[in-house]
Amino acid sequence: MCAKQSGGAPDLKPFQFWGYRRAEGRPGIRNHVLILPTCACGSESCRIVASQVRGAVNIIFNTGCSDVAANTAMSQKVLTGFACSPNVYGVVIIGLGCETVPHNKLREKIQSMTTKPVVSFGIQDEGGTLKTIEKAVRAARDMAAEAAMQQKELFDISEFLMGIECGGSDATSGIASNPAVGELSDILVDMGATTMMSESIEWIGGEHVLAKRAANKEIHDQIIEICRAYEEHLTAAGQDCRAGQPTPGNKTGGLSTLDEKSLGCIRKGGTRPVVEVLEQGVRPSKHGAVVMDTAGYDISSVTSMAAAGCQAIIFTTGRGTPTGNAIVPVLKVTANGRTYQKMEDNMDIDLSPIVRGEKTYQEMGREMVDAIRDICNGKMTKAEAFGFSDIAVDHVCRFV
Incomplete structure (x- = not known):
């Protein structure tokens, strides 16, 4: 259907756009690799990882620990929503290890909602920040290389x-x-x-x-x-x-x-x-x-x-x-x-x-x-x- 405008102006015709096909839901108009923290303690590591990989983006998350159930549920809704965004190709999760919802649980939840590539690392599990960043950078690099191969389609x-x-x-x-x-x-x-x-x-x-x-x-x-x-x-x-x-x-x-x-x-x-x-x-x-x-x-x-x-x-x-x-x-x-x-x-x-x-x-x-x-x-x-x-x-x- 075309847009009916006032003042006798001609209708604008619906347009198509170039995007990235997703297995679930709408296509993306961007093809980011998201470096996603589970809690505030993982945010700085995520920032460093994203800075090392072209095509990667990160968020700074200021909570995720010592929260009441309702707040935890809302935080998880937002984090999983970000991961499932049509503008995201794949996700690298970084957690600390003692947060309310650990990295492996968040990864499993996201994987139950999407077929996107998703990996996760815990700073305590990996033995500190440097070892975690090294593994996360390699994972993000591989995802970015795969994302670059995806061709845009008309939608x-x-x-x-x-x-x-x-x-x-x-x-x-x-x-x-x-x-x-x-x-x-x-x-x-x-x-x-x-x-x-x-x-x-x-x-x-x-x-x-x-x-x-x-x-x-x-x-x-x-x-x-x-x-x-x-x-x-x-x-x-x-x-x-x-x-x-x-x-x-x-x-x-x-x-x-x-x-x-x-x-x-x-x-x-x-x-x-x-x-x-x-x-x-x-x-x-x-x-x-x-x-x-x-x-x-x-x-x-x-x-x-x-x-x-x-x-x-x-x-x-x-x-x-x-x-x-x-x-x-x-x-x-x-x-x-x-x-x-x-x-x-x-x-x-x-x-x-x-x-x-x-x-x-x-x-x-x-x-x-x-x-x-x-x-x-x-x-x-x-x-x-x-x-x-x-x-x-x-x-x-x-x-x-």
Whole structure:
């Protein structure tokens, strides 16, 4: 199906992209060898291994030990989600040996979910850091050599899953960049792709507007209940989300209330029916516009969407941010012309023509289709070229 646009503009035709076939699920638009720590104590060894092998990436994981069961479960969901990402060819796991979930158990769990090559090493088992790094580098090198032999194939846009994020919002976010990304989301959904919006705390105040997009009553009620439960959870802890939102940066940028911020936030998800509501890190089972219940912290939200299988993420910002992800390219866009000029090293797309009245948000949304196609076909985002890798695991589960 083609995207139906306003103003009499011609429809955009669905596109194909070059990707790497996976035995399970969507194709990858990257072919990384992931060096994955089971705990904080393995993170530095993973960083060193990745630095020695071209095509390898690593994450820094700051937990994994001395945790309660619910937090451990969430950490494992994120780590296995990263390993099963379509953008990952193979996985080298490094653990310490006394963490809550040891390297061999994590390896077995990942192997039960995918046919990708997966190996693991324990620092205590191998006799220290140097011996572990040596074995891990050899394993990663062999995987990288195998990954380089895999040929790209053409895939339909229906195989694409894009995450949608915002952070450091200002007044231009709600009136320009978020509507433009919402237009992009609608176009992609109409083409057959899937888009995912998260940060449920930033639905509060506008949840009734988002819920109107629900494909059925069950989804409508889930959206309303998520927001109710979130506020109730914070109240029980003696907190008020309206005291911390908008953030000081949001206020400096011209946002005055949580409702105002939320109305802008949900606009970036477009206008198409919401067909599914997901827990953090869970892959969608349907095509179309979906939403995920995550925290309002943009890095943890990006983390959850990457773990859920997004191949790319578009990130709107008014104040500016350098955020990137090791596994998933993060495309940064802003409609604040000053921010784009001051942070040109980090911003990928300038949407300020909308604010100046030179272009409509619909026009800029259509133009971003080409940018997404380029990212799918291998063009690096600025954060990706820098090698930025930000993750944060949210350990509060509110889904109902």
